[in-house]
Amino acid sequence: MLEPPGVEDGAAVWRIARDSRALDLNSSYSYLLWFRDFAATSVVARGAGGDPVAFTTGYVRPERPDTLVVWQIAVDESRRGQGLAGAMLDHLVVRLRPRGVRHLETTVTPMNTASDRLFTVFARRQGATLRREVLFDGGLFPDVHDPEVLYRIGPLP
Template sequence: MTAAQADLARARNEFHRADPPAIGIDTPRVEDGAAIWRIARDSEVLDLNSSYSYLLWCRDFAGTSLVARDTDGEPIAFVTGYIRPQRPGTLVVWQVAVDRAHRGRGLAGVLLDALTARLAGDGVHTIETTVTPDNTASDRLFASYAQRHGASLEREVLFDGGLFPDGSHEPEVLYRISPIAA
């Protein structure tokens, strides 16, 4: 068992001890798009994309995304990502969100660990994501991921707030975590 697989097993065990009902983690399906959109909307921190885009995401980027399901098979959390075309070893994490009723138990970290463990064997060695300065939950998620995996975390402003057409968007800070290992 690799170190990343051991981290994933430990994270799953810690989550299950804190959350008695079993969850399932798998690839999103198109039918999950509406629930994923709702979870993103209700997060109150993510930029909400159109409902159509979440349907497309579940179809076109399912291989680089994961969904957590409750015992009834309903989505309760998700992580979406894609492989950066100019850097095929880089996973861009687009969004991570957990339904309000399931927050605070480490599920976002479990999903991120599971996704990167799955993709590391395909040559992914770096994670990139952007976080606004006011999103402390995402900052903690990615900082703890880097620490848990012994990876470096670099931060730099990717898009200044003034680039956004609405004029009131905070800057998007690029987080680059590397290396991640299989």
């Protein structure tokens, strides 16, 4: 089942993010706050017992209200390879279409081939254009960090 998250999902989502070994882990507090303030632009996938097994966090850009920014997306290791990540993206696009969302943005590091594949296939499935450009060069970060490449997908149908 795909649905907006609640603050009660924050701890489970934090664990999924931590265990992904691919995401920059935010504080556990940030997931609670995110699900309080941005539940309408985020989604959790629930397993048979009702617990989150995957999540996507997103927000609508204030300067571009037609653009959903996907902040993080992760699937529990036991549920990978079942199409949940793509299903969550499709779900969000359908849910946010009445709000005027016609573009999706995210950033992907060059070594993250799984995310590159996910968003490339998503754009193709949507029949939308995918443009890539470096958004944040690695030198902007205070620690060692790969560049963040902006993926802009749209217009969405």
